[in-house]
Amino acid sequence: MIVNRRYLEKFTEKLHTLPSSLTKSDLLISxxxxxxxNELDIYYSPHNEYINRTATIVIAGITPGFSQMKTAYETAVDSLLQGRTLEQMAVDTKIAAGFSGSMRHNLITMLDLCGLPQAFGIQSAAQLFGDLRHMLHTTSVIKYPVFIQQKNYTGYKPAITHSPILSTYAFGHFPAELNHVTGPALLIPLGKAAETVCETLIRQHSLQNLICLSGFPHPSGxxxxxxxxxxxxxEQLERQIRSFAAFVDFTIEKRK
Known part of the structure; x- marks a missing residue:
């Protein structure tokens, strides 16, 4: 298990000051x-601190929204009240908050429709968020929630490449995180902004053991x-997924 403790310990102390039901006025504070x-703010959230090194599917959004941030904090408080360790809390928040809410439903529906379950020999992509969670790593290009005037950042205005801090996360921290995944793994960026970052990193040879799926829409409502x-x-997505599944079978056979 890989858990980034850099911020976990620091911000865990602040969890005890939070009310049971959270709003932006509770979390989007200094x-x-x-x-x-400038007008951009990045806030801490504990749900992207755990890295699943053995994942065969990696799903990457652009940045967590407030809904995911809220779920992560509420889960973190509950987890610690139950006496869980920081590492266990990091896993709990990842499972609860990663693409949570209606976005997860939309994501699962699209993954099912483009043939991912058949290619990976499972019944439904919903299992990746349930009993087959060990196959999945969820993350974001900018791992912590980004807001512009307290509204969710969408990957534009400013463009990532026009912001020094966003560029540091996207082209520094993000590939460093993904290179902990031993692979081979299918990388599914959600939406054009995340896909553009992933394609740039691949051209720069900054990602290892990952094959990027192109053309997957962002599942947000x-x-x-x-x-x-x-x-x-x-159809393009179906072909790419089948090609990856065949490649994985080939590499497994080759290792025998």
Whole structure:
């Protein structure tokens, strides 16, 4: 198990000051702020501190939204009240908050429709968030929640490459995290902004043991073009997933 304790210990002390039901006024405050750059704020959230090194599927968003942040903090408080260790708490928050809510439902639906279960020999992508969680690593290009004037950052305005702090996370911390995954693993970036970062890292040879799936829409309900994008790219996604599954079978056979 790999758990980044750099911030866990520091921010765990602040969890005891939180109420049981959380709002933006409880979390988007200076004690939880990591960075500030012009109108951009990055706040701490504990759910992207655990790395599943043995994952065969890696799903990467652009940055956690407030809904995921809220779930992560509420889970962290509950986990510690139950006497769990920091490492166990990191896993608990990852499981609870990673692409939680309606976004997870939309994500599972699209993964099922583009043939991922058949390629990986499972019944449904829902199992990746349940009994087959050991196959999955969830993360974000910018691992901590980013807000512009307290609104979720979407990957644009500013573009990641136009922000020094966002670039540091996307092109420094993010590949360093993914290179802990032993692979081979299928990397699924959600939406164009995350995909652009992943493609850049691959061109720079900054990612090891990962094959990137291109054309997967962001599953957020706020993405009104999600269904149209998925319909357009569905066959392409199916081919890429089948190709990866065949490659994994080949590499396993080759190692025997």
């Amino acid at each position: 004690p939880f702020r990591l960075h500030q750059e 706020a993405n009104g073009h999600r269904l149209k994008q998925f319909s357009k790219n569905k």
